[in-house]
Amino acid sequence: GDSVTQMEGPVTLSEEACLTINCTYTATGYPSLFWYVQYPGEGLQLLLKATKADDKGSNKGFEATYRKETTSFHLEKGSVQVSDSAVYFCALLDHNTDKLIFGTGTRLQVFP
Amino acid sequence: EPEVTQTPSHQVTQMGQEVILRCVPISNHLYFYWYRQILGQKVEFLVSFYNNEISEKSEIFDDQFSVERPDGSNFTLKIRSTKLEDSAMYFCASSVGGEKTQYFGPGTRLLVL
Numbered sequence: 001g002d003s004v005t006q007m008e009g010p011v012t013l014s015e016e017a018c019l020t021i022n023c024t025y026t027a028t029g030y031p032s033l034f035w036y037v038q039y040p041g042e043g044l045q046l047l048l049k050a051t052k053a054d055d056k057g058s059n060k061g062f063e064a065t066y067r068k069e070t071t072s073f074h075l076e077k078g079s080v081q082v083s084d085s086a087v088y089f090c091a092l093l094d095h096n097t098d099k100l101i102f103g104t105g106t107r108l109q110v111f112p
Numbered sequence: 113e114p115e116v117t118q119t120p121s122h123q124v125t126q127m128g129q130e131v132i133l134r135c136v137p138i139s140n141h142l143y144f145y146w147y148r149q150i151l152g153q154k155v156e157f158l159v160s161f162y163n164n165e166i167s168e169k170s171e172i173f174d175d176q177f178s179v180e181r182p183d184g185s186n187f188t189l190k191i192r193s194t195k196l197e198d199s200a201m202y203f204c205a206s207s208v209g210g211e212k213t214q215y216f217g218p219g220t221r222l223l224v225l
Contacts, residue, residue, distance in 0.1 A: 036216070043118075043218035044155070044203060089155060097168045098143070098210045099157040 002027045006090050006103035013080055013110050021075040021106045023064075023090035031092040033057075033066055033073040034100070038087045047075075047088070080110045114138045116217035118204050124223045125194055133189045133220045135204030144187045145205040145214060146179065148172070155203065161187065162210065194224045 007022040025033065035047040035057070048057030053068035062077045073090060090103040117136045125131050137144050146158040160167040161179050178190045187206075191198055201221050205214040 032211070032213075034213070044216040046213060046215065049213060091155075093211065093214075095211050098160055099145070099168060099170075100147070100155075100205075100214060101157070102155040104154050 002031065002092060002094050002101050004090050004092055004101055004103035006088075006106050009087075009105070009107035011106060011108045013108070015082055015110055015112050016079045017110075019075070019077040019080045019084075019108065021088055021090075021108070023073045023075065023103060025071050025073065025090075025092050027071075027092055027094070029095060030068075031094060033064070034091045034093065035062070035064055035073070035075050036089045036091060036102075038089065038105070040086070044089065080108070082110045082112055084108060085110045116204055116206055116215055118202075118217035118220050120220060121218065122221045122223075124225065127196055127224055128193050131191050131194055131222065133191075133202050133204075133222070135187045135189070135206075135217055136185050137187055137204065137206030138208075138215060139185070141206035141208050141215075143167075143207045143210055143212070143214075144179075144181070145207075146189045147203045147205065147216075148200040149203065149219075150197075150200045158189075167210075191222075194222075196224050198222060199224045 003026045032051045034049045036044045037047045048059040050057040050066035056065045087105045089105045091100045144161045149155045159169045201219045204217045207214045
């Protein structure tokens with residue numbers, strides 16, 4: 001079945017460092033891809049999405065490009081802030097079942 | 113900006129008791145979902161609901177679980193006889209259409225003792 005694999009955390013960075021969180025997927029069709037973020041004590045918020053190959057999703061300085069050839073959707077940010085500390089979830093939308101399949105989540109900790 | 117809301121934020125219950133988790137989806141959305149996240153584990157799909165019936169459900173969603181849209185605004189998840197392993201964060205989500213972006217509520221943290 002469809003699945004999502006994310007890099008293990010936690011990822012610990014200093015403020016203004018570059019961030020990459022790897023995400024790869026396995027799917028039989030052409031899923032839409034998402035990054036959700038969960039700030040401490042809060043629910044899941046949509047961060048960005050891409051619906052087809054080569055699409056780039058972006059929001060709040062974060063970017064991810066849908067790479068069909070490598071089945072990847074890595075999350076990147078050029079300069080992280082302390083306020084970016086959260087758990088980041090990569091997910092795909094299975095269009096056959098209309099359900100989201102999540103990765104395990106990657107905790108990001110940014111220190112001043 | 114419209115958002116999905118959930119009540120209660122926290123619920124503590126005794127094993128074997130019934131619980132009802134409530135959600136108010138975004139008002140023009142037609143598709144509704146429940147997911148759960150056991151502490152430290154993945155977010156898992158439970159059920160999807162459209163046009164007053166279940167569209168899809170996972171193997172987790174057994175006979176102890178049910179969903180209902182009792183009126184035009186609420187969407188509920190009922191667990192008839194809770195087990196210790198039902199302790200988790202339960203998220204409601206809604207979308208404007210099938211295969212569209214799902215927007216999540218803040219979650220209900222359920223603790224079964």
